[in-house]
Amino acid sequence: MSDMHSTPGPREPARPGNDNGMSRRSFLRLSGGATAFAGVAALTAGLAPLRELASFTSLEKFLQKHYKEMTPREMERVLDRIAREVERQYGMRPHVRDLKPMDGVEFVYALNLSRCIGCRRCVHACVAENNQSGDPALEYIRVVKMPQGTFDLTKGEHNYEPESVPEEGYFYMPVQCQQCANPPCVKVCPVRATWQEPDGITVIDYDWCIGCRYCQAACPYFARRFNFKKPVIPKERLNPNMSYLGNRPREVGVVEKCHFCIQRTRAGRYPACLEVCPVGARKFGNVLDPESEISYILREKRVFTFILKEEQGTLPRFFYYLDK
Amino acid sequence: MARNGIPAWLVFAGRCLRAGATGDWRYYAWIGALGAVTILGLNAYANQAVAGLATTGLQDQVPWGIYIANFTFLLGIAGAAVILVIPVSMYIKRNLQDLVIFCALLAVTAIVMALAFVVVDLGRPDRFAHIFPGWVPSLRVIVLAGYLLLNLHIVVYLLYCHYRNRRPSAAFYIPFVLIAVVWAITLHTATAFLFLGLGETIFWNQAIIGPRFITAAFVAGPALLLLALQVTQWVASYDLRERALPFLRMIMLVAMVFSVFLLLNEVLRNYFRSTGQPFEIDYLYFGLNGFRPLIPWIVTAVGLNLIALIILVLPAHRSRALINVACICAVVGIWIEKAMGLVVPGFIPTPLGEIMVYTPTWNEAFIWFGIWAFGLLIFTFSLRVTIPILQGTLSIADSTPGEAGIAAPRPHFT
Numbered sequence: 001m002s003d004m005h006s007t008p009g010p011r012e013p014a015r016p017g018n019d020n021g022m023s024r025r026s027f028l029r030l031s032g033g034a035t036a037f038a039g040v041a042a043l044t045a046g047l048a049p050l051r052e053l054a055s056f057t058s059l060e061k062f063l064q065k066h067y068k069e070m071t072p073r074e075m076e077r078v079l080d081r082i083a084r085e086v087e088r089q090y091g092m093r094p095h096v097r098d099l100k101p102m103d104g105v106e107f108v109y110a111l112n113l114s115r116c117i118g119c120r121r122c123v124h125a126c127v128a129e130n131n132q133s134g135d136p137a138l139e140y141i142r143v144v145k146m147p148q149g150t151f152d153l154t155k156g157e158h159n160y161e162p163e164s165v166p167e168e169g170y171f172y173m174p175v176q177c178q179q180c181a182n183p184p185c186v187k188v189c190p191v192r193a194t195w196q197e198p199d200g201i202t203v204i205d206y207d208w209c210i211g212c213r214y215c216q217a218a219c220p221y222f223a224r225r226f227n228f229k230k231p232v233i234p235k236e237r238l239n240p241n242m243s244y245l246g247n248r249p250r251e252v253g254v255v256e257k258c259h260f261c262i263q264r265t266r267a268g269r270y271p272a273c274l275e276v277c278p279v280g281a282r283k284f285g286n287v288l289d290p291e292s293e294i295s296y297i298l299r300e301k302r303v304f305t306f307i308l309k310e311e312q313g314t315l316p317r318f319f320y321y322l323d324k
Numbered sequence: 325m326a327r328n329g330i331p332a333w334l335v336f337a338g339r340c341l342r343a344g345a346t347g348d349w350r351y352y353a354w355i356g357a358l359g360a361v362t363i364l365g366l367n368a369y370a371n372q373a374v375a376g377l378a379t380t381g382l383q384d385q386v387p388w389g390i391y392i393a394n395f396t397f398l399l400g401i402a403g404a405a406v407i408l409v410i411p412v413s414m415y416i417k418r419n420l421q422d423l424v425i426f427c428a429l430l431a432v433t434a435i436v437m438a439l440a441f442v443v444v445d446l447g448r449p450d451r452f453a454h455i456f457p458g459w460v461p462s463l464r465v466i467v468l469a470g471y472l473l474l475n476l477h478i479v480v481y482l483l484y485c486h487y488r489n490r491r492p493s494a495a496f497y498i499p500f501v502l503i504a505v506v507w508a509i510t511l512h513t514a515t516a517f518l519f520l521g522l523g524e525t526i527f528w529n530q531a532i533i534g535p536r537f538i539t540a541a542f543v544a545g546p547a548l549l550l551l552a553l554q555v556t557q558w559v560a561s562y563d564l565r566e567r568a569l570p571f572l573r574m575i576m577l578v579a580m581v582f583s584v585f586l587l588l589n590e591v592l593r594n595y596f597r598s599t600g601q602p603f604e605i606d607y608l609y610f611g612l613n614g615f616r617p618l619i620p621w622i623v624t625a626v627g628l629n630l631i632a633l634i635i636l637v638l639p640a641h642r643s644r645a646l647i648n649v650a651c652i653c654a655v656v657g658i659w660i661e662k663a664m665g666l667v668v669p670g671f672i673p674t675p676l677g678e679i680m681v682y683t684p685t686w687n688e689a690f691i692w693f694g695i696w697a698f699g700l701l702i703f704t705f706s707l708r709v710t711i712p713i714l715q716g717t718l719s720i721a722d723s724t725p726g727e728a729g730i731a732a733p734r735p736h737f738t
Binding site for chain 1: 352356359360363364366367370371373374375376377378380382383384385387388442445446447448449450451452454455521522524603613670671673674675676677678
């Protein structure tokens with residue numbers, strides 16, 4: 001231990017009964033180098049798959065602010081970036097907007113269970129309108145086939161595929177985001193990436209979501225979907241009419257859900273699921289306007305109107321009703 | 325104080341690193357094995373980062389699995405390790421002060437592992453910084469990070485005092501220990517409330533969840549500590565067992581009795597209810613509509629818990645081999661109970677009445693093993709540094725011979 005003063009570095013601790021002196025020391029140096037080399041090599045090999053991550057994020061995306069904190073100029077730049085990315089990937093210049101809620105408007109949905117025939121056209125119209133991934137398939141609307149005489153959802157069937165619908169003895173209950181006035185998903189989000197807009201639509205900033213899936217665990221309606229894989233939209237199906245909080249293509253690792261077709265409804269159109277419904281079971285409108293159809297339904301069909309899981313206190317803006 | 329112009333604390337840090345990098349062949353073999361598993365885990369995580377969470381067994385219906393289960397379990401360990409400090413450092417067992425360091429080290433390791441499990445669970449780890457809104461950390465972050473810092477402070481301060489042969493000043497660590505203890509209970513109860521807050525699931529929304537978390541953690545924490553002490557004695561001839569073993573055993577026994585009692589309460593409550601069907605409990609213990617994927621898990625968990633309880637209750641627990649068996653049974657049993665027994669059944673049936681089967685994939689399992697190996701790596705390394713300091717073989721005395729002369733046996737402060 002004579003090198004103590006010449007080398008100002010720390011010294012290995014003396015271990016009782018294990019003092020082999022210099023030979024051990026030089027051996028350690030040699031084997032230490034070899035071990036370090038092997039370790040670094042193994043580490044490099046282990047991390048090799050990350051080379052494919054090049055397009056995962058960019059500085060521009062990394063520095064992007066939360067939706068509510070962006071200035072109009074910043075939002076313009078972001079919309080332009082999204083348009084460029086879509087063009088690069090799909091060869092089509094989209095029309096990406098950030099539509100704001102309209103004053104004096106609160107959207108409400110109503111669905112006539114007596115009419116629904118369970119054809120799932122709404123499901124497919126929704127997928128096409130909202131640029132949902134085809135592979136893996138991702139759908140916002142789930143239609144549950146229920147035996148007549150019960151509302152116990154555990155008795156329902158999700159993957160029914162008969163020759164033709166409706167089937168005798170069953171009724172059909174489509175479920176999508178209920179746009180709750182007291183939304184549990186918004187409460188649990190640790191990064192405030194999801195919130196309720198003044199017109200009643202609960203939206204997600206797909207560029208802020210960290211993908212923790214707490215909102216999925218909290219939702220009592222199974223309304224939220226997670227992108228477990230990079231979403232793939234067939235080019236010929238891409239809907240170029242896009243909105244930041246709505247149907248612009250999503251990335252892997254974020255949550256999405258029904259937003260009442262925000263890119264249509266905030267521009268004065270009906271949601272895609274409503275337009276496609278062949279039996280007119282779906283109704284939508286501004287509940288703050290007493291003259292609207294939706295106000296009429298909620299007023300006149302009062303006895304036969306209900307909300308799903310009322311006991312949860314989530315106050316859905318999605319009503320189910322029955323004809324007399 | 326400086327030697328050759330290098331601050332004493334830097335010399336201390338350098339010597340600690342050096343001590344952690346040296347050892348006999350058993351140490352190298354163990355570290356090498358852990359390193360290899362860690363790299364396998366990193367590789368699995370690289371796969372997941374590239375392909376997305378589709379590499380896991382998770383689905384929209386069961387969005388949380390073993391990552392969140394491990395997170396929950398490890399926060400329990402972190403909490404329990406520090407709560408043990410109350411009797412140790414306050415009044416009863418003054419001769420167990422070394423154990424405080426072990427406890428805090430275990431807590432630090434557990435928190436690092438828990439954080440790793442949160443990160444691998446995220447779909448967008450690149451946006452991890454979003455949990456600091458406007459760079460003001462949210463409450464959850466403060467709770468976690470604050471707890472980590474508190475424990476790091478306790479460990480480093482006590483070790484540095486040992487190293488410098490100084491008596492730790494009570495003002496510099498007792499208040500921190502006290503805060504850490506309160507913090508520990510808060511932290512783990514808050515973990516319980518992560519689940520409890522999801523009110524739609526009756527299975528999670530029960531007052532018993534918080535106490536169950538705490539009691540289970542009080543079994544698993546001391547069990548892990550006890551196993552660590554056994555291994556330490558075996559490889560480093562550093563024996564805390566005479567003093568620590570009876571104490572840890574006693575805590576485990578009491579906590580285990582309560583844990584099993586609360587478990588029975590939780591299950592039986594459902595079957596004494598005159599209305600409704602306890603779907604989640606049915607799914608877990610008996611199967612639902614022909615789906616029985618969780619029964620083997622929960623039977624193993626309850627079985628292991630009962631074996632541990634029986635060993636602890638009988639005089640056989642004084643056998644050092646049997647107490648190891650009890651500890652391993654308790655840790656594994658409680659882990660399964662948290663993962664397959666708490667996280668997964670809470671999602672079944674789904675809000676729309678579906679029954680989905682969650683099975684972890686191999687890639688997911690490799691990440692899980694990788695993080696555990698990494699945690700063991702940190703813990704082993706820190707014990708490798710800590711024990712020579714506690715034994716007095718790594719101290720300031722032998723780095724500055726001109727000053728202190730021959731290293732005198734460190735006076736044991738009480």
